[in-house]
Amino acid sequence: MTAGSALLASGMAAAATGSPATPTCEDKGEVNAISSPHYRLQNVRLEEGFEYEGDSVIATRTGLYDLEVNNGALVAIQPVKDRTASALPAFDAGGLLLLPATRDMHIHLDKTFYGGPWQAPRPRKGKTIMDMIAREQTIIPRLLPHSVEHAEAIIRLLQAKGTTVARSHCNIDPVSGLKSLEHLQIALQKHQQDFSCEIVAFPQHGLLHSKVDSLMREAMQMGVQFVGGLDPTNVDGAMEKSLDAMFSIALDTQKGVDIHLHETTPAGIAAIKYMIRTVEQNPQLRGKVTLSHAFALSVMADEELDEVIEGLAKQQFSVASTVPIGKGVMPLPQLTEKGVRVMTGTDSVIDHWSPFGTGSMLEKANLYAQLYGNSDEFGLTRSLAIATGNILPLDASGKRQWPKVNDPAEMILVAASCSAEAVARVPEVQAGFHQGRLVAGGLKKA
Structure with a gap:
């Protein structure tokens, strides 16, 4: 263990060479910037609770939701089945999992x-x-x-x-x-x-x-x-x-x-x-x-x-x-x-x-x-905390605690079924948001 504290992670690809490539999604017909501070993010996967076998957590339930973002905050969260018409600009998350930004x-x-x-x-x-x-x-x-x-x-x-x-x-x-x-x-x-x-x-x-x-x-x-x-x-x-x-x-x-x-x-x-x-x-x-x-x-x-x-x-x-x-x-x-x-x-x-x-x-x-x-x-879901400032989608009992209305829109979208899979498999980040702004990756217009 030295002043550099080198990361030695088995099975993980080491990036950090040469000049970085700026993420772009233009060739997929997607947008990589959202100009409006008030918009809707549709078909977002959120964690809803744990599934048990006896006393052991064996899976995580999720559902699809629409989020409304306004001036950097989440101002509405509703199940997709309850979607109502809106004139807001809308973007499709395509069922990707929403996690707290790291x-x-x-x-x-x-x-x-x-x-x-x-x-x-x-x-x-x-x-x-x-x-x-x-x-x-x-x-x-x-x-x-x-x-x-x-x-x-x-x-x-x-x-x-x-x-x-x-x-x-x-x-x-x-x-x-x-x-x-x-x-x-x-x-x-x-x-x-x-x-x-x-x-x-x-x-x-x-x-x-x-x-x-x-x-x-x-x-x-x-x-x-x-x-x-x-x-x-x-x-x-x-x-x-x-x-x-x-x-x-x-x-x-x-x-x-x-x-x-x-x-x-x-x-x-x-x-x-x-x-x-x-x-x-x-x-x-x-x-x-x-x-x-x-x-x-x-x-x-x-x-x-x-x-x-x-x-x-x-x-x-x-x-x-x-x-x-x-x-x-x-x-x-x-x-x-x-x-x-x-x-x-x-x-x-x-x-x-x-x-x-x-x-x-x-x-x-x-x-x-x-x-x-x-x-x-369960252990995989808890491990996410070290990367997110101790913000986790579900508390220890399986109750959703993030995101909530009025939370800052600091979040990422990944191709995973739940946070446990995201920690275990380390999927690429498909979109990242800071204060509601899309700052990395891209989305399709809804």
Whole structure:
């Protein structure tokens, strides 16, 4: 498990090479844009409930519905059999399954190779994180001239894979200064109507090591939502001093925190415990701290793990995990069971850390289901939560809880009979919607 957190998903195709293809449906006589903010989406498949064999869920019932979308919200949902005449523009979903749009809550949009020519990362074997940082210092100047177009390329990839909401870490370092942030914001501004993204100011070369405290504070005044951090012992060489500096910026600017923590040594465990104590002492941080990766949790066990998870839950921490496959298995189900919010993300689609990301959060849900033994109908449906921000069509008892009238129209259409099949088979996204706008794929006119 390394700083890149490479996705290793057996049986899944690895995208992320060369220039992306923009989805188009014109050759099928379909539309790939909806101009009216008020329209009807017909013949949408929604989940209605579970079917049981004894106490076991063995299938999911679905039905066909018409949805009415107005100014980014679902304003009406009715069975197809009750359809009434309407003058609204209408589009045919053709019986495709509607799922919540996915969320990529850990990605680096600012320093990717994606959208340019193929290049694999240089060999990693035997390299420390400090070696990788030194390598990055030579790469960043070559990436900056193309970073806007590359960020846009990944945004289009994410949309094609069903993601409309993201959280991107962005380098704040002595090499790029604030340029990486400025370029990322240019890219996001171009997509403000079709993609939402929080930004984490990320001191990739070490908050203390690279002496970027003042740059980080400047970034906080530029519309950034989170203060980032990185391995306070392995990189900064001073766990408490590094974490105190990170939290000081967050407290002074009233921002959240999202720290990369890869350390699996006792120092990594100590860092998590120190952060829990810091939030206990500063309740204004409660619910505002995310541990990205948090690999130290994978080496804890028994009472120590239970105590730490209890502390994370009490202080309302989140954990952003790429669902890594490695020597240690992250206790993601235990975190969720105890009330810790667990999110997932791409991390690297392709950059100098890793070439294996596909941009698909459905694949992350599939990987989660495989890794934690969720191979039955019920387990597969629950696995979807890690990809959607915990939004699921059916609750644990089988009652439909999404979509409801007045919900945001953040949704995707896939060729699957139910969410369990979507997680197990990872179908292509046929259409994606952000705030009611069709942002990927296409539909036929009804």
